[in-house]
Amino acid sequence: MQNEQSFTQEESLKLITEMIGKAKRSYVTKGIAAIVWGTIIVTCSIISWLQYTYKLHIRFNIWWLTVFALLPQIYFGIKEKQQKKFTSHNETAIRFVWIAFGICIFITSFYTGNHSDYQTTTLFMMLYGIPTFVTGGVTGFKPMIIGGILCWLIAVISIYTSFGANLLLMAACGLFAWFIPGIILWGRYKQQQQVNV
Amino acid sequence: MFKELDPILHAQLRLGAMSLLVAVKEAEFTFIKEKTGATAGNLSVQLNKLKEVGYIDITKRFKDNYPQTLCKITDKGIIAFDDYVKALQSYTHT
Numbered sequence: 001m002q003n004e005q006s007f008t009q010e011e012s013l014k015l016i017t018e019m020i021g022k023a024k025r026s027y028v029t030k031g032i033a034a035i036v037w038g039t040i041i042v043t044c045s046i047i048s049w050l051q052y053t054y055k056l057h058i059r060f061n062i063w064w065l066t067v068f069a070l071l072p073q074i075y076f077g078i079k080e081k082q083q084k085k086f087t088s089h090n091e092t093a094i095r096f097v098w099i100a101f102g103i104c105i106f107i108t109s110f111y112t113g114n115h116s117d118y119q120t121t122t123l124f125m126m127l128y129g130i131p132t133f134v135t136g137g138v139t140g141f142k143p144m145i146i147g148g149i150l151c152w153l154i155a156v157i158s159i160y161t162s163f164g165a166n167l168l169l170m171a172a173c174g175l176f177a178w179f180i181p182g183i184i185l186w187g188r189y190k191q192q193q194q195v196n197v
Numbered sequence: 198m199f200k201e202l203d204p205i206l207h208a209q210l211r212l213g214a215m216s217l218l219v220a221v222k223e224a225e226f227t228f229i230k231e232k233t234g235a236t237a238g239n240l241s242v243q244l245n246k247l248k249e250v251g252y253i254d255i256t257k258r259f260k261d262n263y264p265q266t267l268c269k270i271t272d273k274g275i276i277a278f279d280d281y282v283k284a285l286q287s288y289t290h291t
Contacts, residue, residue, distance in 0.1 A: 007209055009202075009288040015209065016282065019216030022232045023224075082261070085228035086221045 027088050027139075028192050031185025032076045038179025040069040041128075045171035052164050063109075090138045101131040121166040125155035125173050132177040143184050147177040200284035203277055205250050210235050210243045215278055218253060218270040226266035244268060252277055 007015075047062045104127050112120040133148025135141070151173045158166045206212050213233045218224060230240050247253045252274030256267045270278070 009285050012207065012212060012285055013282075015213055016216045019213050019232065020220045023217050023220035026228070026232070085231075086224035088220075089222050091222070 023086070026086065027090075028189050029185055030076075030080065030189045031182040032080075033073050034178040034182030034185060036069055036072055036076070036182075038174050038177070038182055040065055041174025041177075042171045042179060045167050045174060049164060049167035049171070052167060094135050094138060097131050097134045101127065104130075119158075119163055119166065121163070121170055122155050122158045125151055125158055125166075125170060128173045128177050129155065132181070136181075141181065141185075143181040144177075147181050150176040200280075200287050202284050203281050205246065205252065206277060206281045208243070210239065211247055212281075214240070214244060214268075215247065215252065215270065215274065218268060219275065219278055223267050223269040226268065229268060247274070250277075 044062050044065055047058070050056055051058060051062070105124070108120065108123050108127060112123075129148040129151030131148075132144050132151065136144025136146075136148060154169045154173055154176075158169050161169065206215060210233060213235075214229050217229055217232055226237075226240070226244070229235075229244070230237060233240065235243075244253065244255060248255050251271055254269045254271055256269070258265055258267070
């Protein structure tokens with residue numbers, strides 16, 4: 001691209017559109033965080049369901065895996081940030097939404113620990129929908145918008161179902177909110193890489 | 198009546214860089230170079246012109262022991278860009 005070359009008003013508008021489009025298309029996330037988180041939620045939910053249904057006993061609370069899952073999340077997050085050559089306007093908003101989600105999950109877990117007689121799985125499923133829906137809406141990524149809505153629909157269903165069934169519904173939330181959108185993002189990233197080669 | 202086009206923005210490379218910076222929060226020099234296809238020397242000169250008029254901020258720092266140049270559009274730059282687009286539209290809508 002030269003600079004002092006004269007160009008028409010139409011060419012100016014075309015250039016602006018082209019550059020804004022280029023910047024937007026550059027925002028490609030690998031989706032690893034979503035895949036990892038989705039896998040953990042699905043795994044923990046199914047194992048909890050197996051424990052509850054077949055009276056299996058594991059020496060530790062399987063949901064501690066979610067805490068361990070944060071480590072690769074942080075690692076991949078930092079690595080992805082280091083590789084990126086720009087910061088988008090949406091990133092800050094999305095980061096704050098996910099921080100808020102993490103805090104709410106922590107408080108809800110604490111609440112569940114102190115009120116074990118309540119069926120709190122509905123609360124978790126309701127919370128799962130929030131960051132997914134917002135992220136999808138802000139980035140225009142439909143699978144996450146749909147994932148968020150499905151989490152809320154499942155949360156409503158869970159009000160009328162048994163605790164055992166709710167654990168399977170929670171696995172479904174993990175699948176719709178993170179795992180499937182994560183796989184789609186990974187596919188897009190791979191496709192983008194092939195285009196760039 | 199036609200509005201006058203800002204001469205600082207009505208130049209291909211500067212307008213390209215500003216369009217990129219409007220779309221992101223901040224970007225590395227290498228990102229702008231890659232997307233505009235400009236040479237490092239030419240881009241550096243044009244970005245400095247944008248900085249001189251206060252349309253962008255340029256920050257230099259080190260990342261993993263390598264120098265990194267970050268560019269960010271200023272509020273003045275956003276207003277200038279907006280005015281430029283409006284002026285362009287006044288031409289194209291006639």
